[in-house]
Amino acid sequence: MSEQQQPPRRVTLKDVAKLAGVSHQTVSRAINDKGEIDPETRRRVLDAARELNYRPSRFARGLVSPGATTLGLIVSDVENPFFPELIAGVIEAAEERGWQVLISSTQNRDAREPELIRTLAAQADVVIGYLSAPDATLTAAAEGLPLVVLGRAVDEPAFGAVEVDTDVGVRAAIAHLVSRGHRAIGMIDCADDGTPDRRPAFHAAMAGHGLPVADDAISGGTLTVEGGETAFVRLRAARPDITAVFTFNDLMALGVYRAARRLGVRIPEDCAVIGFDGLPLGELIDPPLTSVYLDKRRMGAIAVTEAARLLSGEPAGRALLPVRLIVRGSA
Structure with missing residues (x-):
């Protein structure tokens, strides 16, 4: 068949997105009459679809139930x-909105983040993630997919974010230790790249x-029990x-705690300990x-609210999750 005889190329969802000036996820929501979208945006998308004579494929229409919003x-x-x-x-906040939720894990392999975002882009309308990759990497993977990043600040204006008020929490922890008479205070830090940095808050x-704060007063390790154990052994040897x-x-x-028992260090008599997160196991x-303590359930609910903002076409928000010090027996 000659080039002149080739059938016209099928108009795709991305063609409509380009003409309407929105993401392809927004086109999908508008065409499937999903909620959480600005009426003017929906009108612009539908006008573009009519202009291009776009017809969704049966496969695309079958990905999710009509009207359902899917959150990754x-x-x-x-x-x-x-x-x-x-x-x-x-899940609780999403269900209140009638959304369905898909959950994925990087299995502690940060390099998998772009891959998971691209996979979810074909199934979800918006993604919430505890992500450590640089903003530029996330932007390239998302390709316009609405994204809310948890636990750290972001510079990309298109991303929503739920940050933790780390500075307040660290100040409260150090003030408590000082009030108990401690002056030689060390830090067990995270050595993982891309993890939110709490060291500046500690220094401040x-x-x-x-x-x-001397350099040898901070010892880094992985974000695990084993990482904390190894880091404390190293810190105790140096200081x-x-x-x-x-x-x-x-x-x-x-x-x-585990290292202290092995070394014969009593908590809190010989060394007081303060953690961060406020897990029930503490x-x-x-x-x-x-x-x-930070309220993890509330963080999830706030993230869903930020996701809804993005889906409705509002500017991305920056929410700040408050924290508070819970004083128990270790310090």
């Missing part, structure tokens, strides 16, 4: 006790009390004078863990 959720590890509460908050909080530690998260704090150990 990406977490790094479903076995990490931080995430079940977050997932529950997302210490400086606020006139306390210097046996340290009488209190602030840990990046509660899992690492559990590692500190109440079950002896002594119970003092921790900066």
Whole structure:
């Protein structure tokens, strides 16, 4: 068949998106008459579809139920006790809106984030994720897919975000330790690339009390019990004078407990410990863990609200999740 005899190329959803000046997910929502979309945006999309004589394929129409909004959720590890509460908050808030939720895990392999975003782009209208990749990487993978990033700040104006008020939490933790007479305070930090950085907040909080922070007062490890254990052993060897530690998260704090028992270090008599996240398991150990608490369910609910903003065509929002210090027996 000659070039002149070739049948015309089928108009695609992306063709309509380009003409209407929106993402292809927005076109899908408008054509399938889903909620959470601005009426003017829907009108512009439908006008573009009529102009191009666009007809959705049977496959595309069968991906989801008519009228249903699908939210994709990406977490790094479903076995990490931080995430079940977050997932529950997302599901509960999504169900209140009549949305369906697809859950994916990177299995602690950050390099999988772009792949999962691209996979969900074919199935979901919007994605919420605990993501560590740079904004540019996420933007390239999303290709216009509405995206809400959890737990850290973002610079990409198209992304929604739910940040944690880390500075307030760290200041409260250090102020509590200082009030108990501690001056030599160390930090068990996260060594993973792309993880929200709490070290500046620690430095600032210490400086606020006139306390210097030497390089050997901070020991890094993976975001696991084992990572906290290894980091504390290293910190204790370098700085046996340290009488209190602030840990990046509660899992690492559990590692500190395990290392302390092995080293014969008493908590809190020899070394006080404060975690971050406020996991329920902190109440079950002896002594119970003092921790900066953040409401994971509320974070999930706020993220769904930010996702709804994006789907309705509103500008991306930046929500801040408050935190508070829960004082127990470890500090």
